[in-house]
Each structure stands twice: as C-alpha cells, then as structure tokens.
Amino acid sequence: MKVLFIGGTGNISTASSHLALEKGIDLYHLNRGTNKTGLPGVSTIFGDINKPEELSELQNHTWDVVVNWIAFTPEDIERDIALFQGKTKQYIFISSASCYQTPLQYPVITESTPLCNNLWDYSQDKIRSEDRLMKAYRETGFPITIVRPSLTYDTVIPIAIGGFREWTTADRILKGKEIIVHGDGTSLWTVTHADDFAKGFVGLLGLTTAIGHAFHITSDEILSWNMIYKIFADALGYEARVVHIASDFICKIEPSFTGTLLADKGESVIFDNSKIKTFVPDFKATIPFSEGIRRTLKWFDENPSNKVVNEATDQKIERILKAYESL
Template sequence: MKVLFIGGSGTISQAVSRLAVERGIELYLLNRGNRPERVPEGARVLIGDIRDPRSAAETLQGHRFDVVVDWVAFTPEHVRTDIGLFRDRTDQYVFISSASAYQKPLAHYLVTESTPLANPYWQYSRDKIACENLLMESYRNEGFPVTIVRPSYTYGDTSIPASFNSGAHPWSLVERMRRGAPILVHGDGTSLWTMTHNTDFAAAFVGLLGHPKAIGEAVHITSDEVLDWNQIYRAIGRAAGAEPKLVHLSTESIVRAAPGYEGGLLGDKAVSAVFDNSKIKRLVPGFTAVVPFHEGIRRTVEWFEAHPERQTVDASWNEEMDRIIGAYS
C-alpha cells in the first residue's frame, strides 16, 4: 500500500509510522519537517503545511494514495480542507478523533462505539464531534471513504501520562515524586481509567489501513487493562523508584482553583473510562493489547533516564500544583 500520514511524528503516530514501515507499507509523511529524528527509516517526507491548502495541493501533485491518515485535524475547517484535497486522491481517509467525545457523564459505565457523542465541558471534544458529523455526512452523501478512529489516553517512551503533568516537560512529574513533593489527584483516586501503550495502538491501527470493512465505520482502540488513578500514580512512582505522596482534592475544587482544567477533568479524566474493544478485534482478528501499564511506564522512565537532555522540569507547572494544593491544605 501507498499511505500518506499528515503529521506522523506525535506520540501515537510515530509508533504507527514505525510499524507501517516494518510491515512493508510505502509510507509518506506530510509535515513541516520539524522532527526529523522521529521519522522512521524508510519513510519519505513531503515537506508541506496542511494548513495552507494551496501549497499542500502543490506538494501532493502527482500523488495518489491507497490510504490517507490525518493525525492533526481538529476542527471542521480542517476536515473540509481534507475532503477537498483527497476526494479523488485516496481509497480510504482515516480521521483521528478522540474517546473524550463520548457522552459526559456516561449513561453506562462500559463505552462502546454506539455510546452517544456529547461533551458539554470541552471544546476540543465538541470540535472532534463536529468533524465526525461532517465526515459521515460526506460519506453518506457522496461516498467519501472515511474511517474514524477514537484513541483514549495513549502514551509511549517520550510521554509520562497522568491527569496532571506538564505536556512540554513530562519529566516534571517524576522529578516532583522523587523530591517528595505532594502529587495532586482528582477525587478520591478510585475512578477507573484506561492507559494504552502506543505500540499496542499501532498493532490495531495498521490492521485498519486498506480494510474495506472499515469504510464508513467508527472504532476506538484501547487496552483492556483497567486501573484507577491511585494505581496509575503509584505505578509511575514505582517505575521512578519513589513513593508518591498523593493529595486528593475534589474535581470541583481543582476546577475552581484552575478553570483551565475543566475540559480535561470534567470533560475527560474525572469520568471513568472502560472500553469494549470487541469491534476493533472483529476488524483486526488477533489484536490484543499486550503492554500492561506497569511495564510500559517502566520503559518510559528508562528512556528518559537514558536521555538526560529530556529530563527538563517545568517550573510554572510545579508552581501551579503547589498553588492548587496550597489553596485547600
């Protein structure tokens, strides 16, 4: 297959890119060329900016792809551009949505692909829902060959997943644990959550590429392992050789102190997330997530320890954690 990834160098997409090349896929990445170290050997980079439709069209001139995957489409405007660019240029267009688009609060604890999409707390999720609606309308009205994939919290070597951490400096959480600073946890830490290693996600996702029965379908891809947030933070601590000092505050208190967390908490992590993966297993027979969180996070900490230049600490994030905790101590 000849496959185009728009983006392709993020936490999830870099694992998928590596596996796609290993499986013999002729892989092209359309991006701005800012992360050459994350491009797997054997992939070809097309330098371009998908946010500039005219230049993107010029870059793609003469190419046709069996599959196009857009890892960086977040708004209806983005997918309208993609529909225009790829309407006659691909046999399958894969949109990366989000499991945060599912109903908040949930009517049933187990999430399936038929769970309604509704998130009154997070604009990011509402935009993803609007993108899905637009793409499915295009599929129904003109046969645009869309497949929708909804990841939940997916991590890899370069990310340390938690409900509170610095996105730009993920080592901050480990550093905070190791020096014995208090670690903020929403609620009592017993709501359920699912962490998925990017290599597990990749194994399922690559099986969808070029799959005729995936056209017109939406599917989520997650691990089957279910943990609560106390277990997640303690697993991170064990991997880091530290016993985290967990401080529990109600989600409402946290949001009052820091309104910017409303979407990520009330619209996502404060709600238990347990997924029925029957559909992806039907589409990709043999798929099972095999990396438990305690093993995946151990690999992540070891990767950071082998890359001291990535062990940067976010002072402003630490100050914010101290401020929120201090407001209620």
C-alpha cells in the first residue's frame, strides 16, 4: 500500500509514521526539508503543499491513501481536492474533537454528536473543512475519511494552561510556584498517547469501509483535571501548588485562553470509541497517562532545548493569580 503523509513528523503523526512502516506500508512524506527529523524507511518528496511550483514530483504519483496532517481551512481542502481528485483511493483529513457541540447537551460524545463550536475560529475552520469534504464525497465521490483527535500527546504536555509546546507550568511546579487549574478541577477529560492513537489511525489506512465516515480516536481512560495535574506533578517529582479558578474568570482576565478553555477543555467530555473499535477491531488504548507522561518528560530531558518557558504565558498566569487573589 502506497501512502502519502503531508506532514508526518509532528507530535501525533510521528507515531503513526513509525507504525505504518512497521506494518510494511510504502510510506512517503511531503515536506519542505526544513525538519531534520526524517524517519528511516520513509521516502521523502520535497516541496511545500502551498506552493504549486514545488509540486511537480508529487504530480507524478498516484496513491492508495493521502493523509493531510496540516490542513486547517476550507481553502486548504479546495487545494487538496484539486490536487488529489482521481489520484488517490482514500483521502484522510485530520480534523479535531473540538468541533463537537460546545457546550455539550449530552456529555458522552459519539461521531453523531453535532458539530458546532462558535467560540473558536480553529474549530469553525475544521467544521467548514469537513463540510466541504462531505460535499465532495456526495457530489463527486472524492474518497474521504475524517479523523478527529482529541488531546493527543507525545512530545507535548497535555494540560490546559502553560503546557503543550511550552515548559512554563512544569517550570512553575519545579520552582514551587502556584499553578492554575481551571474550575474546581473535577470536570472530566481524556488524554491520549500518540502511540495509542496510531493503532486506530493506521488501521484506517486503505480501509474501504471507512470511506465517507468520521472517527474520533481516544483513550478510554477518563481523568479529572485534578488528577491530570497531580499525575503530571508526580512525574516531575514535585507537589503542585494548585489554585482553582473559574474558566470564565480566567478568560475575562486573559481572553487568549478562551479557545483552550471555554471552547474546549472547560467542561466534562466522555468519548465513546465504539465506532473505531468496530472498524479497527485491534484498536485498544493501553498507555495510561501515568506512564505516557513519563515518556514525554523523558523526551524533554533528552531534548532540553524544547523546555521553553514562555515569559508571556508566565506573566498571564501571574496576572490571573493576582486578579483572583484581589477578589
């Protein structure tokens, strides 16, 4: 099976690249050549997907599957439909679980949960992209599959404030500073290790019955945010000095957190993974957060240049704490 990943060396996609190679897939990456983390066994086509003049080599290929890990807008989708119509048997769009109804009217999410999130431009663009792909599937048979990851991690820290590609909250914990946990910390969430995500995702590659369908792929481990932060602090070897602050208040003081909180992590969600398990019977998430976060912290220790303390984020945290303490 000949598969193209547009992207393929990111936080989520690297694990899927490794597993695809293990499964014997003939894997190609399209990238600009600026990332030095090329994977042994992958054939690389150099080019920028946004620059047609750099895609002459790409145009010489046909594919069993094309996966775009870095498409975000309907304009990206229009470009890909033009590029790959008649050139691939399956096109997989990486959407987002943040597209689901916000706020939720029912906390258990299935793939039939409505898509509606008017609080975050990122989610709205993903929804519009899904709509355009479904229209292409219905009208021209463009062979789409949609995948909606939730908070998936490997080389990022899956917390709400001061994490992801930042070391900011980790640094605060290590220095004994206060950190913010939104709400009272009892709302429920799921974090998924990229190696677990890859098991479900790679199972969809070339799966004819998945054409026209959407899937989310998450762990079945459900944790409160209090537990997520406690497990994270324990893995660092420190006790976190947690201050619970309402999401509304946080976003009032620092509106830049609206997307990650009010539009995403501010309420409980429980993912029903029955559909991906039906289509990919071998899929089972087996990496608990207590194990996965230690792998992530080991990666940061081995790559200390990625321990980036964002001073702007740190100052925002301090402003929120000061405003809360003055109430």
